[in-house]
Amino acid sequence: MTHLSVTTGQHSEAGKKSVNQDFHGLLIPDDHQLQSKGIAVAIADGISSSNVSQIASESAVAGFLSDYYSTPESWSVKQSVQRVLRASNAWLHAQTRQSQYRYDQDRGYVTTLSVVILKSATAYVFHVGDARIYRMQGSTLEQLTTDHRVWLSPEESxxxxxxxxxxxxxxxxxxxxxxxxxxxVLATDGIYEHVSARDMAKTIHQFNGDLNQAARELCSTALANGSTDNLTVQIIRIDSVANALNRDEAQQGAHQLPLLPELSPGQVLDGYRILRLLHASSRSHVYLALDDDSGQQVALKLPALELQQDVRALGHFATEHWVAQRINSPHVIKAFAPERQRSALYLATPFVQGTNLRQWLLDNPKPPLETVRQLIEQIARGLRAFHRLEMVHQDLKPENILIDQQGTVILIDFGATRIAGLQEVIGHEEPCWPRGAALYSAPECFLGEATSWQADQFSLAVITYQLLTGQLPYGTRVPGIRNRGQLRKLNYQPASMLRDDLPGWVDLALARALNPEPHKRYPALSEFLFDLRQPNPRWHQQHQAPLIERHPLAFWQGVSALLLVALVVSLAHRN
Structure with missing residues (x-):
């Protein structure tokens, strides 16, 4: 097994200027963040017309290296970096607006910033300004970034x-x-404007055993060639990348912890005393247990012993534990005592006194529309907790939705969850075939297409439709889809045809959330929930009531006026 490792060299100096307005930084985590967040390299070059740009460059780099590693581990690199950079940009812009330079941006808190994130076996490059990022393979130096600089004349830009x-x-x-x-190679213009790409590559090869010396040599060469600017260069050589065996940090626990045979009442596992079996299947066993420390009832979920050789299934089980530790929402089940050392592979969660949505639906056929709205809104709040962390639940079905005795909805079972940040660690896209219940999965899953949070929106709309009508919107046709021709043949059956007390405008909301094409669904769950509560303006446009119903007085006045005109015309013709 190999891990991501690098050799680095860096050097920065003011050169012939009195102040160094460049700033650079590099952070190599020595813990689990090396896998989940990777290695971060950043370089900034403050603008020379400003007396405070060195503050801007230092703040941009230091703030980025600090804040990037504070973003959720479930976020993708792109999401994490862009969130941090936009926040930093807003802060710098506000500093200028609040200073004496608010009417002269060329003297404000302005800087370039270029970033490389190395994660698993991938490099993620982000760039604003004219510092450059190169990649050297063999003896060839390739520029990866574009200079964001406009030349006003041959001498001025x-x-x-x-x-x-x-x-x-x-x-x-x-x-x-x-x-x-x-x-x-990351370099500011004080370097690359005076040292050619060929000479940079030659110097790096010459001092390959000491990259710090290579960086110093590049700065010396730039000065000797007439550079009058600040000089900064960073060199990062990839020594090894993570292999496929250890790329999924969420699955590591599945390989390290043993599986247990079936448990019996009275047995104690890591301080949990088994009371009774709640559920058993070929994939897992769920027990009601009592935590000896707190006296609280706990649900223990253990993978079936038959899965011992099923690496994929154990990986999904470990993913569920990883997710439960990181989502904090009253509508998502939490991991119980997440810091407790485990001696075997299992998931401990608080025991929910109540029922699942499948049983609730059997007990409450055709519930009132308002009751359905309240349930769906709670499910949506749970889903948004996933989506904010760049996770897609992917297994939303009535059996995975609990309703406690106070009426609170709680989502469970996260083994199928797609996690953007961990997907990057795997190094390739996992197959996109449905990992959850087929009848509730979005059509794109059956075409092998990448899924987004809008797949969860489709599943939520299926459940909404089923709560209102007792049926599925497309029956059993969705799991049989294998091409786009079959996809286009899916026709929505209005829920109002199955339930006569349902307002017709509710169908407009359901039809959009259930659209077979993901891009035609709602851009936000909140819009779907809003349209479930009141008619969308499009409904009024498409189903405007006749004038006689909306304004009967005006209708009859208009009819009388037309009759009067007709009478006058008729009399005129007689005369």
């Missing part, structure tokens, strides 16, 4: 994109695979 320049930030983004031996 200005930045058209930079951190702090405006409230809006447009970030260049590039993703590329890496291999051992690849080298990344």
């Amino acid at each position: 200005c930045l058209n994109r930079a951190m702090g320049l405006s409230q809006q930030l447009d970030i260049d983004h590039l993703t590329t695979a890496v291999w051992p031996g690849d080298t990344f």
Whole structure:
């Protein structure tokens, strides 16, 4: 098993200037964040017309390296970096607006910023400004970034994109695979304007055993060639990348912890005293247990012993534990005592006194529309807790939705959850075939297409339809879809045809959330919930009541006026 490892070299100096307005940084975590967040490299070059740009460059780099590693582990690199950079840009822009330079941005808190994140076997490049990022493979130095600089004349130029320049930030983004031996070079214009790409590659090869010396040599060469600017260069060589065996951090516990045979009442497991079996299947066993420390009732979920050789199934089980530790919502089941050391593979959660939505539906056929709204709104709040962390539940069905004795809805079973940040660690896209219940899965899953949070929206709408009508909107046709021709043949059957007390405008909301094409569904769950409570303006446009119903007085006045005109015309013709 190999892990991501690098050799680095860096150097920065003011050169012939009195102040160094460049700033650079590199952070290599020594814990689990090396896998979940990767190695971060950043370089910034403050604009020379400003006396405070060195503050901007230092704040941009230092703030990024701190805040990036504080973002959720479930977030993708792109989500994490862009959130941090946009927050940093807003802060820098606000500093300028609150200073004496608010009417002269060229003297404000403005800087370039270029970032490389190395995670697993991939490099993620983010860039604003004119510092450059190169990749060297063999003896070839390839520029990966574009200079955001406009030349006003052969001698004069200005930045058209930079951190702090405006409230809006447009970030260049590039993703590329890496291999051992690849080298990344980050340099400010004080270097690359006076040292050619060929000479940079030659120097790095010459001092390959000491990259810090290579960085110093590049700065010396730039000075000797007439550079009058600050000089900063960073060199990062990839020594090894993570292999497929250890890329999924969520599954590591599944390989390290043993599986247990069936438990009996009275047995004690890590302080949990087994009371009775709640549920058993070929994949898992769920027990009611008592925590000896707190006296609280707990549900223990253990994978079936038959899964011992099923690496994929054990990985899904470990994913469920990983997710339960990280989501904090009253509508999502939590991991119980997450810091407790486990001696075997299991998931401990608080025991929910209540029933699942499947049984509730059997007990409450055709519930009132308002009751359905309240249930769906709670489920949506649970789903949004997933989506905020860039997770897709992917297994939303009535059996995975609990309702406690107070009427609170709680989502369970996260083994099928797609986690953007961990998907990057795997190094390739997992198959997109349904991992949850087929009858509730979105059509795109059966085409092998990548799924997003809108797949959860489809599943939520299926459950809404079923609660209102007792039936599925497309019957059993969705799991049989294998091509786009079959997809286009899916026709929505209005729920109001199955339930006469249902307002017709509710169908407009359901039909959109259940659209076979993901991009035609709602752009936010909140819009779906809003349209379930009141008619969408489109409904009024498509189903406007006749004038006689909306304004009967005006209707009859209009009819009388037309009759009067007709009478006058008739009399005129007689005369």
